[in-house]
Amino acid sequence: MATYVSAGTDMTLSINSVVYSEQVSMVELTVDQEVDTYRTLTGKTKIVTGTDAKLKVKFFQDWPGNATGIAEKLWAISVTGTPVAFTLAINGVGGATFSGNLIPAYPTVGGTPGSGLESDVTMEIVGAVTIATNPS
Amino acid sequence: MNAFKAARASIASALAGIHANVYDYPPEMVGTPAVVVVVDDPMAEPLVIGSRLRFAANYKLMVCVAPMTNLGSLEAVEELVIEVLGALPANVLVGNVAAPIVTQVGQSDLVVCEIPIQVQTQES
Numbered sequence A: 001m002a003t004y005v006s007a008g009t010d011m012t013l014s015i016n017s018v019v020y021s022e023q024v025s026m027v028e029l030t031v032d033q034e035v036d037t038y039r040t041l042t043g044k045t046k047i048v049t050g051t052d053a054k055l056k057v058k059f060f061q062d063w064p065g066n067a068t069g070i071a072e073k074l075w076a077i078s079v080t081g082t083p084v085a086f087t088l089a090i091n092g093v094g095g096a097t098f099s100g101n102l103i104p105a106y107p108t109v110g111g112t113p114g115s116g117l118e119s120d121v122t123m124e125i126v127g128a129v130t131i132a133t134n135p136s
Numbered sequence B: 001m002n003a004f005k006a007a008r009a010s011i012a013s014a015l016a017g018i019h020a021n022v023y024d025y026p027p028e029m030v031g032t033p034a035v036v037v038v039v040d041d042p043m044a045e046p047l048v049i050g051s052r053l054r055f056a057a058n059y060k061l062m063v064c065v066a067p068m069t070n071l072g073s074l075e076a077v078e079e080l081v082i083e084v085l086g087a088l089p090a091n092v093l094v095g096n097v098a099a100p101i102v103t104q105v106g107q108s109d110l111v112v113c114e115i116p117i118q119v120q121t122q123e124s
Helices: A070-078 B003-014 B070-087
Strands: A011-015 A024-040 A043-060 A084-090 A096-102 A118-133 B021-023 B034-046 B054-065 B092-094 B101-105 B108-122
Touching: A011 A024, A011 A070, A024 A118, A043 A070, B003 B034, B003 B054, B003 B108, B054 B070, B070 B108
Parallel strands: B021 B034
Antiparallel strands: A011 A084, A024 A043, A043 A118, A084 A096, A096 A118, B034 B054, B054 B108, B092 B108, B101 B108
């Protein structure tokens, strides 16, 4: 089989149909399984009862005044908390596109002197995450 | 003009008003007082997802003054560092300013102080 190695620079992230890759320094999708363990007279069994997905995004704070900035946009849509669509794509052969809906979270604001102002936001995902692969 | 050259030029342009010679590259001869833009290591760092051509470029500003009396050189370096820090634009990240040291440049000694900076840039 072929070896596929993708880099962070091969990713794109869109939230609410706007691509924010130019501002994003890290993005990570995690899907944890919720597992219940039952003990019976004959042993132990584990049953998956659901999943808990999160999207962690680290980005440079941007407030351009026209809602095109990811920080500004997240702040605006977090007021209602209404879930919005997201797409995380690992581009190229061997990559995949992950899609779902997330609950927007307020970005952190500020930082330290000597480094770029970044926000680190972890957003809860509502419903299932779908995957579409990029076959060769 | 490539992104690196543009970054160096923008730094030199921002420093044009200070009371020193400003070089956007290491010259063969340094006329003091001077600020020299020198490429730092690593030269460039990945900055964001989605593109290899958006990166952070690292430089050192070498603040150079001629050796005088100890106090004279120190005060000259202090004045020039303050000028440089005040002249750098808001989007330039400034690191810790190193202590001044005496360094031989060509045939002569100079009192030199390093200011590490980082500039976000992109190749169009």
